[in-house]
Amino acid sequence: MADRMDQGHDLNSEFIEAFGDQWRGNFMELAELDEPFNPHALGGWQSFVPKLGQTVSANEPQRDPQTGRVEIDPFNFHIGKLASGCRVACVRVGHFRIDKARAAHFALLAQMFQKVSDVCVLDLVHNPGGDMLRMYEILSALTDRPLEVPKHELALTEDDVTRARTVLRRAAYADPDEPEKAPSPQIVAFSRFVVAEAEAGRARYxxxxxxxxxxPAAIFGIEQVMPAAMPYSRPLVVVVDEMTFSAAEFAAAILKDNGRATVFGCxxxxxxxxxxxxPMPGLADTLGLDESLGIASLTLTWTVGHRTNGTLIENTGIEPDVEYKRTVKDLTDGxxxxxxxxxxxxxxxxxxxxSPFSPGTASSGD
Structure with a gap:
């Protein structure tokens, strides 16, 4: 299968077009839409993670005096200076339901952080996940070396296999004079894998x-996240909690398992x-459900990710390098x-x- 991400091609959009909306990531409602400043909301623009050190610069929300509309940068960040003299760039990624323009904007922020900080803190608490490929694009801006990614078992449907065969037909009849219209190498490799697995009897339908x-195979046909052209290469700390889900968990796992970051939290x-x-139409008959219940659709897990160390994330989660569990005291004293x-x-x-908080040491915050 193809082994790297194409930096110049919107592979995410191609996969959605070829294989459907399951490639959009999860379907949770995001707090960014209506509660961006609630620090305890899922997917919010800001979180409860406190600012570190003395603030040197930050991207505070700006209110338009004419319309009253609050304008915010796609990513909440601040630059702080600790008492030790350490310069820290803290950036909040509330979710990965972002478009290519936002991913490109993050890459520019990473270039700025490289110039003004000694270390970066990536805030993924209360992150519900999102598009896996967009997450890969964010990670590419935070590494100066290739990152091996987890492989997935897939529960294939007949529609998956039909779509894969369609991709392969398009590739076979593509005009060599118009290569931009041909399916990308990644999607062709993935489609071949899907068809081969179905023909070997490994499909649910x-x-x-x-x-x-x-x-287990590389999702999207991508086995490594390659560095961006000008990545952030300084030390990295990833902050997670029990409300870090899905693509955000994969992000933490990839950075941890490749030795790129220290994971802090729970x-x-x-x-x-x-x-x-x-969708429910048709599914109601299969499951014996009454459509009058008002259930429009069900959301089902269809892949299971295997970390590079062989363990699963499903029902297990990512164990931090440095554990810290929030307490009532944290909530009352800022x-x-x-x-x-x-x-x-x-x-x-x-x-x-x-640091007195060495890896593996738990702190209750008492």
Whole structure:
């Protein structure tokens, strides 16, 4: 299969066109739409993670005096200076339901962080996930070396296989004088895999049903996330919590398993696969459900991700390198202990003041 992400091609859109909406990521409602400034909302523009050090610069929301509309940067960030002298860039990614323009904007922020910071903190708490490929694009801006990504077992449907065969026919009859109209190498490689697995009997729709998934393989045909042209290469700390889901968990796993980042917080949710939406028409008869119940569709997990160390994320989550569980005291005193613990880790990974919170040490914040 193809082994790297094409930086100049919108592969995400191509997969959605070829294989359907299951490639859009999860379908959770995002707080960014109506509660962007609620620090405890899922997918919000800001989170409860406190600002670190003395703020040097930040992208505060701006209100248009004419319309009253609040304008915000796609990503909430601030640059702080710790008492140790360490310069830290903190950036909030509330979800991965972003378009290519936002991913490109993040790459520009990463270039700026490279110039003004000693370490970067990537805030993924209360992140419900989103588009896996967009997440890959974000990670490409945060690494100066290839990152091996998890492989997935797929529960193939007949529609998946039909769409894969359509891609392969398009590739076979593509005009060599118009290569831009041909399917990308990644989608062709993935389609070949889907068809081969179905022909080998590893598909759920077969009669009689096989009841088994495919062999683990690189989703999208991508085995590595390659560095962006001008990536962030300094130390990285990823902050997670029990409300970090799906693509956000894969992001933390990829950075942790490749030795690119130190993960801080508590074990993530354990939503370790991609999901697809199944419309109710027709499904109601199959499951014996009454459509009058008002159920429009069901969302089902259709892939199971295997980390590079062989473990699963599904029902397990990502264990942090440095555990910190929030307490009632954090909520009442402005997360002072949380800030102290996170700043200690930041100093340690950046080579400044040694941290008393060594990897694997739990802190209750008491």
């Amino acid at each position: 077969l009669d009689p049903p096989s009841g088994i998934n495919t062999q 074990r993530t949710a354990g939503a370790g696969g991609m999901v697809r939406e199944v 997360f002072a202990n949380y800030r102290q613990a996170l700043e200690a880790v930041v100093n340690s990974v950046a080579g400044f003041t040694p």
